Amino acid sequence: MSSDVSMSSDDDKPLGVIPKARATQNGHAASANGRAAVMDDEDSFMTDSDQPLSQTSPAKSDSTAPRRRHMKRKADYSSSDSDTPLASSPAKSVASASVPMPGAVAATTVPANRINGHSNGKLNGHKTHKLQPKANGNGKAKPPPKKKVKKEEEEEDYSAESEDEKPAPKPRKKASTSATNGKSKNVVPKADPDASEDEKPLKKQKAVADKTKKVKDEATSDAAATPKPKKSKEKTAKEEPDGATPKKKRGKKKEEEDAEEEEVYKWWEMEDPNGDGSIKWATLDHNGVYFPPPYERLPSDVRMKYNGKPVTLSTEAEEVAGFYGAMIETEHAQDATFNKNFFQDFKKVLTKHPPPDGTIIDKFELCDFRPMYEYFDAEKVRKKGLTTAEKKELKKAKDALEEKYTTCVLDGRKEKVGNFRIEPPGLFRGRGEHPKKGCLKRRVTPEDITINIQQGVPIPKPNMPGKWKKVIHDQTVTWLANWTENINGQHKYVFLAAGSSLKGQSDMMKFEKARELKKHVDRIRQDYNNELKSKVMADRQRATAMYFIDRLALRAGNEKGEDEADTVGCCSLRCEHVTLEQPNFIIFDFLGKDSIRYYKKVDVEDQIFKNIRIFKGGKNDDDNLFDRVTTTGLNKHLASYMKGLTAKVFRTYNASITFQQQLDEYTPDKASVQEKLNAYNKANRMVAILCNHQRSVPKTHSASMEKLTDKLRGFKYERMKLRHVLFAMDPKYKKNKAYKDDESDMDDEWIAQHEKSQKEKEIEKAERKFAKENEKLEADGKEAQKKSVLKDRLKDIEEEYDRLEQERGTGKADLGRKKAPEKIEESIEKLGEKIKTFKLQMVDREEGKEVSLGTSKINYLDPRITAAWCKIHDVPIQKIFSKTLLTKFPWAMEVESEWKF
CATH class of the missing domain: 2.170.11.10 (DNA Topoisomerase I, domain 2)
Structure with a gap:
């Protein structure tokens, strides 16, 4: 080991993290743990640029075979008077009371490792605490729009698999199957033959389809339907004073960009930005x-094989075979269901358009699509190898076709x-x-x-x-x-x-509706807590479902058809999805939206535990838990508290209010921008855990962290070299506290590997630059540079790294050029800050490896919270919101710094 390197320094240790954020649900303490990510109600796909220092990868779910529901006329509820709804006794009406409930107990989730007997009381690596709701204390907020605008679901190009590209489907009738899940570990009492009819589960629960009424205001003219924007005051150009130097004429492209910016339609500044609630446009x-362009046949020598022999397919069949051929190296092609469905449809195409050579293809095992895969793979390599000019030309032609x-x-x-x-x-x-x-x-x-x-x-x-x-x-x-x-x-x-x-x-109205819920949420919670002991079974079930939707941010859930994935929400939970564990734990395990597994162990109130035991009494695993509650009925009940209130609004409200509380409490005032960003992402993670926006750890995470570690060591290597330069100038620097400690986590072997890697990168960079310069010269009709120019550049690189090799282990360094000590000290200080920031980024990425932060930003977190937070803490919003999100939420960017959700 070199004398200038020490492995004992604290330089490589992660910096102290920000105070542990507490996961809150509606102001109540909660911790959660799940393993899979979800795409939410209004998904839009995000690139890595949307999530600072986090990667997205498709979540894998531990799924089981789809099961359908049976409804049985069996029931038994607890013998306790407080547990059993008495049908013979008239139900007493409970008066709503708008009373604050800071003492209401939230459902606290327990990490999976605690279930396995390893309880550490931590949430995602942080201790969990109970939080009391903070006083609203928000400034004067703009009242929610009175007019109603029909909400359209988010839509993205080529997102064929997304169920979010269309309005929510109407609930379908349930279709039952005989599938069961074996014996259950649930705590279930024996059936009571004397139970009243009202206490017994219904035999069948038909989903009532929502009927959407289209209301047209015939009295309103098209002109009145569309509000006129306010005319902005045009700025008159100031004339140049006599003798003043005229300003340079700006480029045409810049002028066009400025003109486009001036034409931004600020609908949010209008008195009535939402129109009349019915007519959406006048013109x-x-x-x-x-x-998409029509299919072009593959070259004649590229053909799939059947039983080892090349097959000539029809145009229609070749296109379908190519779809599969391009995917044979993916996980999809290893899936039995995927292969079965593909081959069934492929045979249908072959029946309509049989191979001209008469080959009969009837066994999937004999099909060989690799020639197609190899052709497509070679095409990818060819396209990557195109010059920059060729790529630009192709893009220009594509844009010209799509422009209109x-x-x-x-x-x-x-x-x-x-x-x-x-x-x-x-x-x-x-x-x-x-x-x-x-x-x-x-x-x-x-x-x-x-x-x-x-x-x-x-x-x-x-x-x-x-x-x-x-x-x-x-x-x-x-x-x-x-x-x-x-x-x-x-x-x-x-x-x-x-x-x-x-x-x-539409987005603004969604968040305003969630803000409006703040005025009613205490009364709603008061009512459903009172109804947890209701004598009417339907009311008790509804209250329990509302408890889960509010405290656990569960989706309401809709009925599914036979040909859809067996995903469920709160109202469609079956007995097999909920397990009771003494003294008062409930374990949820089901496939949620997009077949993402939802797994949580929740510590609930005694009454909730008793209710679930009652609801499961006398039922089979595949029977509905809430057999007297439908999504339609639940939403109708919620609408009685507030116009337009649905279970979905609770999810948005809980996410945004939790986020606001986390930011207010845990953002450090005197800290670096990166420390504040870490606090922001921690708050976002609390919301992601609450809403189960989790994902499996990306396959590339370990490799990515190794690259980041090497990059961090690279910064330390640069600082080490600068220190050695200072020592060579004046030995007294060795006594300086800021410079005396050696960089850790680096030995001679790593330094040699690092220098070799850097040398290869420098050579590659020089070669690319040389090729690009010649390409430009040829385009301008000039003579290209000779290869000797490149050889001289490569020779300089070789000499530089030979010098570094000789310096290795000597504790000396030479920059190759003279530089003042003050400048070197400044460079070392900047590198120290860069190392500190980079460590924080690594901590942030490691903590976010199992959580998807993008979904919350797009759909559940009021963007005005982020905009106001950035203004208060002097954080550039571009470090949080990508260009896509800035374009999506222009109305939120002008909010005042005092604004609160």
Whole structure:
């Protein structure tokens, strides 16, 4: 080991973390643990840029075979008078009381390691505490919009698998199967033959479909339907004074950008930004949708093999075979259900379009798609190898084809269209254990598309042969086009982009509705706590379900059809999903939205434990736990407290109020920007745990952390070299406290490897730069540089790293150029700050490896909380919100720093 390197320094130890954040649910203490991530009610996909120092990866769920529900007429409830609803006694009405409930006990979750007998009282590595709700204390807030705007679900390009691209489907009738889960470990009393009819579970519980009423205000004219924006005062250009130097003329591109910024439509500054609640637009003109290009056949020498022999397929069959061939190295191709569904659909295509050579393909095991895979893989490599100019040319041609579809004219304003591209054909991947994964998504044609456009304007022509299925002029909806996909029969919609005025109004109304819930939440909690002992079974079940929805942020849940994944929510929980464990623990284990596993052990109040024991009494594992509660009925009950209140609003409210409380309590005032960002992400993680926005640890996490560790050592290596330069200038620096300690976590072996790696990078960089320079010279019609120029550059690199090798272990260093000691001291100080910040980033990434932070930012956290927090703590919002989110929430950026949720 070199004399200048010490392994005993504390330099490599992680910095002290911010005070442990306490997971709060509605102001009550809670801890949670889960292993899978979820995509939420209004998902939009995020890139890594949306999540500072966190990676996203598809979560794997521990799924089980789908089970359906049976309803049995069996029941038994506790013999205790306080437990058993008495049908013979008239139910007493409970008066609502708007009383603060700081003492209400929240359901506290227990980490999985505690279940295994390793209790450490920690949540995601941090101790859990109980939090009392803080006084609202928010400043004067803008009242929620009085007008109602129809809410449209988020839509993204090519997100065929997402169930969030369409309005929520109507509940379907339950279909029962005989599947059971064996014996249950639940605490269940014996059946009571004398139980009254009202106490017995219903034999069948039919889901009542929500009927959506379309209300049109015929008395309101189109002109009145669309509010006119306020005219902004135009700034008059100041004339240059005599003799003043005229300003330089700015580039055309910059002027166009400035003009576009000036034309931003600030709908949130209008007196009535939400219109009349019925008519959404007065004028709407667009160019329809963009269909993917037709399929092009593969080269004649690229053919799939059957039983070892190449097969000539029809064009239609070759396209489908190619879908699978491109995926044979993915996890999907290793899935039995995926392969089964694919081959069934592939054979249907082969029946309609048989191979010209007469080959009969009837066994999946004999099919060999590798020639196709190798061709596609080679094409990827070829495209990656294209020059920058070639890539730009291809992009330019693609953009030119799509340009007219990217925008529309809404009420005289140019607005961006979101998912204007029609999904290309392919194989359905689904999420989790979806029963239809692997099925063929057929090509969508104009005959499938319904266009919504203003009456009287020219009807757009499709970019492929065919005519639109239908053209309508419905001013009460905001979609431009729709069609029905063939896999699940779901309706797909083309909406305006996330940053459009209509989308922004919808988002703002959603969060304002959640803020309005603050005025009613105490009364609602008072009522459902009183009804936990109700003598009417339906009321008691509803109160218990509301408790879970409020305290655990569970989704309400809807009934599923036979051909859908067996996912459940609170109202559709079955007995097999809930296990009782003495003295008062409830273990939830079920597949939630998108087949993501929800697993939590919850410490509940005694009455909740007793109620669940009653509800499970005399039932089979596949019977509904809440057999007298439906999502429709629950939402109707909630609407009696507040107009438009549904179970979904509770989820948004709980996420935002918890986030606000965490930020207020744990953000350090005097700290670096990175320390404040860590506090922000900790608060976000509390929300992610509350809402079960968790994920499995990314496969690349370990490798990623190793790279970060090497990068941190690289900073230390640079600092070490600078210290040695100072020591060579003046030995007295060795006595300086700031410089005397050697960098840890580095030995001669690592330094040699690091220098070798850096040398390879420098050589590669020089070669790329040389090639790029020659490419530019040739484009300008000039003579390219000779190879000797590159050789000289590479020789300089070799000499530099030979010098570093000779310095290794000597405790001396030479920068190769003269530099003042003050400048070197300044560089060392900057490196020290960089190391400190980088360590905080590593801690943040490690703590967030099992949590997805992006979902909360997009859908559940009021963006005004983040905007106000950034202003108070002087944190650039660009470090938290990506460009996509800044475009999505322009209305939130102008909030005052004193604003509170």
